[in-house]
């Protein structure tokens with residue numbers, strides 16, 4: 001799409017959604033200025049790189065799309081127009097080859113965000129995108145001009161269109177502090193409360209268990225709540241649990257706690273064995289082994305897994321084979337609250353999707369568009385978050401171009 005007149009667009013928020021939108025707009029001929037309150041762009045993207053930068057997922061697209069809480073709304077069209085294959089091609093176009101990990105997750109070969117970001121910023125520079133860092137956006141003045149706080153001075157700017165890509169409210173130290181919520185709610189825009197997503201949860205461990213096992217992973221388990229079940233790994237922390245399997249269920253766990261003040265999870269410590277198989281193993285002669293050695297030898301349960309059984313039932317060592325097998329297949333965990341949003345990988349909540357039109361423009365604020373995690377959608381870890389941010393960034397940029405066309 002090319003527009004004859006050179007329109008000026010302000011993109012506020014230099015995370016992946018904002019940068020990808022800026023690239024799309026600049027490629028179409030717009031004059032693009034990017035503002036961010038932090039001294040450097042894309043700090044959360046760089047943080048994501050510490051975990052290898054899981055940029056997207058390789059699973060079948062029909063399954064992929066079901067991972068998004070809002071796939072039935074505008075988000076689906078955005079993802080259809082920027083698919084995981086497009087993401088991989090985009091990385092390749094910035095000299096970053098990608099590979100599919102054993103779980104189907106896609107990573108850049110460097111397993112880092114910094115080389116990709118360097119090349120991305122240099123591509124934006126070549127396109128003439130101008131950056132204004134240390135510029136906090138505070139809203140609009142009485143004439144409808146943007147207001148920024150930069151050092152001591154307040155500046156107002158006028159643009160043909162404004163794209164907000166201010167992120168959610170997790171890891172506020174990286175820039176996305178959610179403070180923009182007050183600005184938009186004061187304009188009567190429905191912004192759902194932020195809640196932690198892809199986060200850990202509090203459990204009241206005994207002192208013994210916490211001291212001995214905090215920091216240890218419980219591998220190859222299945223974790224379930226109600227009808228939702230995932231295979232994976234979880235980490236014991238001094239305050240509770242976190243890790244892949246927990247994140248994958250985090251929205252269901254959070255909703256259950258919101259409703260009931262508590263949530264009950266079940267851990268299957270041997271998901272690849274049936275009850276009968278476990279009972280058969282436990283029915284073999286125990287020799288003179290202690291309870292722990294017997295479980296380690298017969299079922300290869302780790303000391304952590306065995307301590308978890310004891311945490312649930314102090315008298316487990318005298319339980320019948322049948323009761324023990326049942327407990328191994330479904331260790332109950334009582335979860336009290338999500339960990340703080342300050343350390344959550346993402347946040348739920350944000351601008352209600354009913355507030356934006358098919359161009360990603362706020363229905364009540366003509367010329368103001370929004371994309372990325374600041375919109376009210378959720379997805380698990382696995383590359384879905386970045387894919388969603390890129391896709392909505394592109395969709396909003398294309399929406400701006402359509403809206404600007406005479």
Ligand SMILES: Cc1cc2nc3c(=O)[nH]c(=O)nc-3n(C[C@H](O)[C@H](O)[C@H](O)COP(=O)(O)OP(=O)(O)OC[C@H]3O[C@@H](n4cnc5c(N)ncnc54)[C@H](O)[C@@H]3O)c2cc1C
Pocket residue numbers: 012013014015016017018035036037038041042043044045047048049051052053054055056135136137138165166167168170171174175176177178179180344345346371372373374382383384385386387389
């Ligand atoms: C530890 C961690 C690991 C992660 N790992 C992965 C992963 O492997 N794969 C994955 O898909 N996702 C991952 N994520 C999530 C992913 O990084 C985010 O979903 C994504 O960065 C959101 O992009 P965004 O552009 O919407 O917002 P952000 O990246 O949050 O960017 C928003 C920008 O807006 C700026 N801003 C906010 N308010 C203002 C204001 N008032 N004025 C000016 N500027 C403002 C901020 O400074 C920030 O730069 C991870 C997140 C964390 C915290």
